[in-house]
Amino acid sequence: MELRCVDCGETYPPVLMYRCKACGGILETVGDDDTLRVSLGESTTPxxxxxxxxxxxxxxxxxxxxxxxxxxxxxxFKDRLVASAMGRALSLGIRKVVCASSGNAGAATAAYAARAGIPAVIIVPANTPLGKVTQIAAYGAILLLVEGHYSKSYDLALALAERHGFANLTTTFINPYxxxxxxxxxxxxxxxxxxxxxxxxxxxxxxxxxxxxxxxxxxxxxxxxxxxxxxxxxxxxxxxxxxxxxxxxxxxxxxxxxxxxxxxxxxxxxxxxxxxxxxxxxxxxxxxxxxxxxxxxxxxxxxxxxxxxxxxxxxxxxxxxxxxxxxxxxxxxxxxxxxxxxxxxxxxxxxEMPVRTHKVEDPADIAAVAGLCEAALKAV
Ligand SMILES: [Zn+2]
Missing domain, CATH: 3.40.50.1100 (Rossmann fold)
Incomplete structure (x- = not known):
């Protein structure tokens, strides 16, 4: 396998590289990747x-x-990217990862890092939905919240990866693996x-x-x-x-x-x-x-x-x-x-959507509950 620039066609050995050195273009992988993936049992989705x-x-x-x-x-779907990129990072001897995310890639990176037994730093916009933030934190990742839009988190991940030797698992086009x-x-x-x-x-x-x-x-x-x-x-x-x-x-x-x-x-x-x-x-x-x-x-x-x-x-x-x-x-x-x-x-x-939820006042009053259900069914 090698890396190839999608713009100028320049090729590189399969190391951790995020942009073409010749033109700054996006890199893609060419050929079979025999790296062992980190796995949480992912398989074909329905x-x-x-x-x-x-x-x-x-x-x-x-x-x-x-x-x-x-x-x-x-x-x-971010699990697919992270399983692949995490495996490559480990095979290159890198045992700490960073990921800028709007939430899902961060959760995937945190989960697979936990599975691999390595630390992960996840950077997300401060207004990321609570469910995503909670999930990332639950996997034990170091979670950094950054005010403003996603691109600010992206820049910070880039800087951390370059300066401190993290593998950058940000799931834009930055990581070809x-x-x-x-x-x-x-x-x-x-x-x-x-x-x-x-x-x-x-x-x-x-x-x-x-x-x-x-x-x-x-x-x-x-x-x-x-x-x-x-x-x-x-x-x-x-x-x-x-x-x-x-x-x-x-x-x-x-x-x-x-x-x-x-x-x-x-x-x-x-x-x-x-x-x-x-x-x-x-x-x-x-x-x-x-x-x-x-x-x-x-x-x-x-x-x-x-x-x-x-x-x-x-x-x-x-x-x-x-x-x-x-x-x-x-x-x-x-x-x-x-x-x-x-x-x-x-x-x-x-x-925030209307739902068909009703409070049962007295669960012993089966007739009343049945009546409530009947009325609700008719209202469909
Ligand atoms: Zn290029």
Whole structure:
């Protein structure tokens, strides 16, 4: 295996390196990686047909599938990146890791560091959802809270890694071994579907998962249209896509309930430009969804398919109605939605939704409780 720059093609031996020395470009791994991964028993995640979501899209005649990445050991697809990058760090003799995160990668890094018996420093924005912060702390990581947007945490992780010899497991495009861990998502999809999906909808911050699905398709000899889904309150890639630009301009302060894709890309805009290039090459599109669309999608996913996802994880479902009305999902489409993170990580968005909860005054009064249930069932 070696490292290769996606821009200038320069190659390097497989050491810890985060950017191309020649041009500053993104590095990718080429060839087989025989490094032993750190494992928490992760395996192929379920791919589920979502017939009730199909039915909720009037005029759609095709298939919607859910790739349930909430089922990874720490509850998000980030486990795939971290299992891969942690194994490589250990094989290079590095026994301390740092990760800047909006929450999920931090939880994954903290969990796998605990499993490997090494210390981890996790850096997150101070406004990271409580569920994510609690999870990171529970695994015993050193947790640093930084005021402001995610890019500030990113810069601090970079500085710590450079100055103090940590392996940087930040899961943008910075660690090529991490990104390589996502290729399996694409190959799994082709095997599980018995062929390539027509579209894969990917919640997108900087975009390593877009690359993972793309690479997996390439390795399987397949193609798909990649749809990068961002939040309206943090959509630097969508902005560039709609402007027909090749370069991505960094965003300001993100304003969205989707913490997992709240990445303004300040200082690493090239990550966004690379993702945009893959999206365009695939014949796909970048699309932004609003918080109300996210809430509706979360509700639909939980109530009609039994999947409890955080706002980011529901963002592909939120994008479906607009893609359909824009004529992007022709009859016969086989659409995969990447459900990236578990609802346990960010219950607040659900707590704000109306629920069908009733207080039982007297559990001994069965008739009254039965009456209450009957009335509630009729109200559906
Ligand atoms: Zn280069």
């Amino acid at each position: 791919l589920l047909r979502a017939r009730r979501i199909e039915a909720a899209l009037p005029g759609f005649s095709g298939e919607i599938w859910l790739k349930d990445e909430t089922r990874n050991p720490s509850g998000s 991490a990104v390589a861990g996502l290729t399996a998502v694409g190959t799994e999809l082709v095997v599980q579907l018995g062929g390539a999906p027509s579209h894969v909808l990917v919640p997108t911050g900087s975009g390593p998962l877009v690359k993972g699905v793309w690479q997996g398709m390439v390795d399987a000899g397949a193609t798909t249209r990649l749809i990068a889904v961002q939040a309206e309150g943090c959509a630097p890639i969508v902005q560039a896509f709609e402007a027909g630009a090749e370069e991505v301009t960094a965003w300001g302060m993100p304003q969205t309930i989707a913490s997992g894709i709240s990445d303004p890309l300040i200082g690493y805009e090239r990550d966004g430009a690379y993702t945009l290039k893959l999206v365009r090459e695939s014949g796909g599109r970048a699309i932004a969804v609003g918080d109300e669309e996210l809430r509706a999608a979360m509700r639909l996913l939980a109530r009609s398919e039994g999947i409890y996802a955080e706002p980011t994880g529901a963002s592909p479902i939120a994008a479906l109605p607009r893609l359909l009305s824009d004529g992007e999902l022709p009859p016969g489409s086989r659409v995969v939605c990447m459900v990236t993170g578990h609802g346990f990580k960010d219950g607040k968005a659900y707590q």
